[in-house]
Amino acid sequence: MSVAVVVGATGAIGRVVVARLVAEDHSVLAVGRDLDRLAELAAVGDEVETCRLDLADPGCGAVLVSALDGRSVRLLAHLASAPLGGDILDTPDDVLRAAHEVKVIGLLRLVRALVGHFDHPARIVAVGGNLGFDPVPHASTAGLANAAQANLVRQLNRRLAPDGVTCHTIAPGPVATARHRDLLEQEAEATGRGVDELLAAATAGAPLGRLTRPEEVAWAVTRLLDDEAAALAGSTLLLDAGRRTALP
Ligand SMILES: NC(=O)c1ccc[n+]([C@@H]2O[C@H](COP(=O)([O-])OP(=O)(O)OC[C@H]3O[C@@H](n4cnc5c(N)ncnc54)[C@H](OP(=O)(O)O)[C@@H]3O)[C@@H](O)[C@H]2O)c1
Numbered sequence: 001m002s003v004a005v006v007v008g009a010t011g012a013i014g015r016v017v018v019a020r021l022v023a024e025d026h027s028v029l030a031v032g033r034d035l036d037r038l039a040e041l042a043a044v045g046d047e048v049e050t051c052r053l054d055l056a057d058p059g060c061g062a063v064l065v066s067a068l069d070g071r072s073v074r075l076l077a078h079l080a081s082a083p084l085g086g087d088i089l090d091t092p093d094d095v096l097r098a099a100h101e102v103k104v105i106g107l108l109r110l111v112r113a114l115v116g117h118f119d120h121p122a123r124i125v126a127v128g129g130n131l132g133f134d135p136v137p138h139a140s141t142a143g144l145a146n147a148a149q150a151n152l153v154r155q156l157n158r159r160l161a162p163d164g165v166t167c168h169t170i171a172p173g174p175v176a177t178a179r180h181r182d183l184l185e186q187e188a189e190a191t192g193r194g195v196d197e198l199l200a201a202a203t204a205g206a207p208l209g210r211l212t213r214p215e216e217v218a219w220a221v222t223r224l225l226d227d228e229a230a231a232l233a234g235s236t237l238l239l240d241a242g243r244r245t246a247l248p
Helices: 012-023 035-042 060-068 093-114 140-163 178-191 195-204 214-223 227-232
Strands: 002-007 028-032 048-052 072-078 118-127 165-172 236-239
Touching: 002 012, 002 060, 002 093, 012 028, 012 035, 012 214, 028 035, 028 060, 035 048, 048 060, 060 093, 072 093, 093 118, 093 140, 118 140, 118 214, 118 227, 140 165, 165 214, 165 227, 178 195, 214 236
Parallel strands: 002 028, 002 072, 028 048, 072 118, 118 165, 165 236
Antiparallel strands: none
């Protein structure tokens, strides 16, 4: 029996990813730190089991393997978010390190532990963000950590795809979540502009005239499980409602 592992399952987007996987008949191992929110996910039904781990713990991979209890992994979806850093000139070193630890080292810890436990085929899907490709100076950690994560995904893909484990990045634009609100509040503090004004600008910045929806991220995660998605090995899917102006 195999499972879909969702790291960051307790988050705003992670919860929607879990719901879509369950709707598509996958067994889910929902991973996070917040015990109350993990309990809410476990209450969804028998299809969802939970695992509490902290990506900052060097032993987190062993915790995950133990929770698998002998089952193989069809999907490792990584949706854990880095702490927000604010302005690039002011972000403390420890926040930069913490962001890297969640997005890059934490993901790598889990993947290393899972080698030998993946299905063939299987997918590793890292949800990064458009700021990794279109950096702005008031969102330091989202830019740096997501760029590094995309590089990690390509390295992993070259290493693991020959064994049938393809690796992918999904880079959403802003999604209407508490995290995006926090980011806008930081920007408002730095620039003196209002949160509502910044939200209107972020919304208008996409040709679709709206933010990306959690359901659209969940759609992309599940469609990457299709056999036909194998040729997307190593690639990045930008789910930014068209806001990027540069190629690729
Ligand atoms: N929201 C947006 O506008 C947006 C835009 C583009 C990209 N993204 C990306 O989409 C993903 C999900 O975003 P979101 O809005 O759903 O974030 P969120 O609501 O803040 O959720 C973050 C998740 O990450 C988990 N997490 C954080 N640090 C962790 C650690 N050290 N160990 C284990 N788990 C940890 C949290 O677990 P606990 O709460 O249980 O601690 C939670 O499940 C992130 O990668 C984010 O960068 C978001």
